[in-house]
Amino acid sequence: xxxxxxxxxxxxxxxxxxxxxxxxxxxxxxxxxxxxxxxxxxxxxxxxxxxxxxxxxxxxxxxxxxxxxxxxxxxxxxxxxxxxxxxxxxxxxxxxxxxxxxxxxxxxxxxx
Amino acid sequence: xxxxxxxxxxxxxxxxxxxxxxxxxxxxxxxxxxxxxxxxxxxxxxxxxxxxxxxxxxxxxxxxxxxxxxxxxxxxxxxxxxxxxxxxxxxxxxxxxxxxxxxxxxxxxxxxxxxxxxxxxxxxxxxxxxxxxxxxxxxxxxxxxxxxxxxxxxxxxxxxxxxxxxxxxxxxxxxxxxxxxxxxxxxxxxxxxxxxxxxxxxxxxxxxxxxxxxxxxxxxxxxxxxxxxxxxxxxxxxxxxxxxxxxxxxxxxxxxxxxxxxxxxxxxxxxxxxxxxxxxxxxxxxxxxxxxxxxxxxxxxxxxxxxxxxxxxxxxxxxxxxxxxxxxxxxxxxxxxxxxxxxxxxxxxxxxxxxxxxxxxxxxxxxxxxxxxxxxxxxxxxxxxxxxxxxxxxxxxxxxxxxxxxxxxxxxxxxxxxxxxxxxxxxxxxxxxxxxxxxxxxxxxxxxxxxxxxxxxxxxxxxxxxxxxxxxxxxxxxxxxxxxxxxxxxxxxxxxxxx
Numbered sequence: 001x002x003x004x005x006x007x008x009x010x011x012x013x014x015x016x017x018x019x020x021x022x023x024x025x026x027x028x029x030x031x032x033x034x035x036x037x038x039x040x041x042x043x044x045x046x047x048x049x050x051x052x053x054x055x056x057x058x059x060x061x062x063x064x065x066x067x068x069x070x071x072x073x074x075x076x077x078x079x080x081x082x083x084x085x086x087x088x089x090x091x092x093x094x095x096x097x098x099x100x101x102x103x104x105x106x107x108x109x110x111x112x
Numbered sequence: 113x114x115x116x117x118x119x120x121x122x123x124x125x126x127x128x129x130x131x132x133x134x135x136x137x138x139x140x141x142x143x144x145x146x147x148x149x150x151x152x153x154x155x156x157x158x159x160x161x162x163x164x165x166x167x168x169x170x171x172x173x174x175x176x177x178x179x180x181x182x183x184x185x186x187x188x189x190x191x192x193x194x195x196x197x198x199x200x201x202x203x204x205x206x207x208x209x210x211x212x213x214x215x216x217x218x219x220x221x222x223x224x225x226x227x228x229x230x231x232x233x234x235x236x237x238x239x240x241x242x243x244x245x246x247x248x249x250x251x252x253x254x255x256x257x258x259x260x261x262x263x264x265x266x267x268x269x270x271x272x273x274x275x276x277x278x279x280x281x282x283x284x285x286x287x288x289x290x291x292x293x294x295x296x297x298x299x300x301x302x303x304x305x306x307x308x309x310x311x312x313x314x315x316x317x318x319x320x321x322x323x324x325x326x327x328x329x330x331x332x333x334x335x336x337x338x339x340x341x342x343x344x345x346x347x348x349x350x351x352x353x354x355x356x357x358x359x360x361x362x363x364x365x366x367x368x369x370x371x372x373x374x375x376x377x378x379x380x381x382x383x384x385x386x387x388x389x390x391x392x393x394x395x396x397x398x399x400x401x402x403x404x405x406x407x408x409x410x411x412x413x414x415x416x417x418x419x420x421x422x423x424x425x426x427x428x429x430x431x432x433x434x435x436x437x438x439x440x441x442x443x444x445x446x447x448x449x450x451x452x453x454x455x456x457x458x459x460x461x462x463x464x465x466x467x468x469x470x471x472x473x474x475x476x477x478x479x480x481x482x483x484x485x486x487x488x489x490x491x492x493x494x495x496x497x498x499x500x501x502x503x504x505x506x507x508x509x510x511x512x513x514x515x516x517x518x519x520x521x522x523x524x525x526x527x528x529x530x531x532x533x534x535x536x537x538x539x540x541x542x543x544x545x546x547x548x549x550x551x552x553x554x555x556x557x558x559x560x561x562x563x564x565x566x567x568x569x570x571x572x573x574x575x576x577x578x579x580x581x582x583x584x585x586x587x588x589x590x591x592x593x594x595x596x597x598x599x600x601x602x603x604x605x606x607x608x609x610x611x
Contacts, residue, residue: 018282027278034285038292045296070295073244077288080251084284087255088277091262095270107271110345 046070136221181305187241190591283332334367348411352459360452389430396423439508475548501576
């Protein structure tokens with residue numbers, strides 16, 4: 001149970017980071033923390049303590065297995081997360097070239 | 113027959129995007145032709161599927177030959193059919209518009225590559241019958257749209273793109289979290305199988321939590337009012353053809369379509385969710401309309417108006433009655449036609465005059481007759497003036513509100529319709545009518561392909577109302593309405609389509 005709670009704490013840290021931090025890079029780190037918290041939670045839903053891989057073999061009775069599907073899906077989700085992070089980091093660097101700052105309160109040409 | 117054509121909706125734009133990235137740089141004019149032919153093929157295929165759908169009914173494709181619920185499926189039911197027709201026709205018209213418009217930018221092949229990836233992502237979201245594949249396609253469309261918003265790489269574009277990317281990624285995290293919970297209680301990823309599992313269980317608190325997570329995630333994607341802050345920055349900053357795609361079809365296929373699919377087909381529509389949808393829809397209608405009224409930037413005004421019009425769609429769907437849903441899906445189709453047209457008009461004005469500020473325009477009707485007349489058609493459609501298509505769908509939604517006994521919602525919908533008329537009169541008055549401003553005497557009409565695309569969209573706006581004629585209405589709108597109304601019987605339809 002405490003594992004799930006820690007997962008929620010991690011998610012909340014990520015959300016806090018996105019909502020409260022002013023530095024673009026810190027916001028990107030917040031996004032990554034949120035994504036990792038979701039991925040971790042996804043793994044946990046399919047995980048059993050002391051479980052084994054669900055590979056069928058002749059002489060073994062299969063009692064306690066780990067669900068492999070979430071792990072395969074999380075692998076995909078991590079790759080997607082990598083693409084998003086790379087793109088946002090690239091945009092943040094271009095923003096820095098144009099505005100000369102990473103402070104989000106000073107980047108405000110768009111309003112209305 | 114058709115079930116073998118289904119994967120082409122994703123495969124063709126993906127292959128075209130890949131070819132563009134590979135050899136588009138070397139051969140001049142190749143990206144234009146490739147993208148035009150690919151999207152023309154998709155538009156033709158989507159219209160052909162309307163004909164085939166009439167004969168065969170819902171269609172399912174098993175990816176790799178694996179049987180569902182183990183394997184991945186692609187499903188086309190009535191709602192998906194309507195969305196495919198909408199997305200692919202708009203994509204084709206936007207693609208031919210870009211031939212001339214994108215000459216202002218460098219690296220055209222990159223633009224077409226991202227554009228085709230976005231089309232592939234949207235088509236994938238629509239035909240996917242698998243929850244995780246829906247998420248993956250949604251991310252493909254979203255990531256390419258973040259990059260496209262930043263395509264100009266000026267101050268505003270980059271700022272808007274950063275905001276949009278942060279909000280979009282957060283939305284995706286919420287959606288993934290919803291999928292995790294859904295997987296943990298149903299132990300399957302196939303949407304039809306999920307809906308069968310959930311129908312067997314009594315509703316519990318976890319379904320409520322899942323609903324909240326999906327409503328937040330897809331609400332952010334479709335920019336409904338508490339979640340709308342990124343849209344008025346992101347949509348105007350993109351190049352005009354992309355604004356047309358984002359406002360015209362992206363927020364619908366990633367947002368509204370996914371909301372309908374998940375809340376009606378998978379989770380099953382509960383009265384609480386329906387009333388939340390109606391509430392959010394009405395708030396979006398009014399807030400979007402009021403904010404649009406105060407704008408002087410042409411594209412920003414259109415972006416706020418998108419929030420308002422999406423509100424009508426969600427209100428219609430949220431009513432849950434057959435008439436309300438018919439109005440909702442019809443308004444979705446119409447909005448993609450006239451809002452794309454208006455964004456293309458704003459792009460044409462920017463192309464010729466170099467400004468988006470309504471105060472600096474004036475009297476453009478003399479110099480740019482095609483743009484002015486098509487924008488007049490679009491403005492009248494969106495404000496709900498008969499005989500244009502927007503009138504019929506708004507009328508159906510308002511009548512459905514009254515029929516269901518929701519008089520307050522009907523009142524706000526009528527009021528906001530008048531607001532819409534007011535801000536589009538402002539656009540026409542300041543932009544196209546009146547005296548020609550001094551600096552604008554040299555302005556020329558836009559090139560051929562831009563005119564062609566705007567004219568076709570104006571014809572669609574004009575003739576859109578004909579889709580309601582009995583005999584025709586069943587083929588596209590009727591099947592979409594029935595697909596929404598079937599609710600959790602979606603499972604039976606999908607498994608019944610296994611061949």
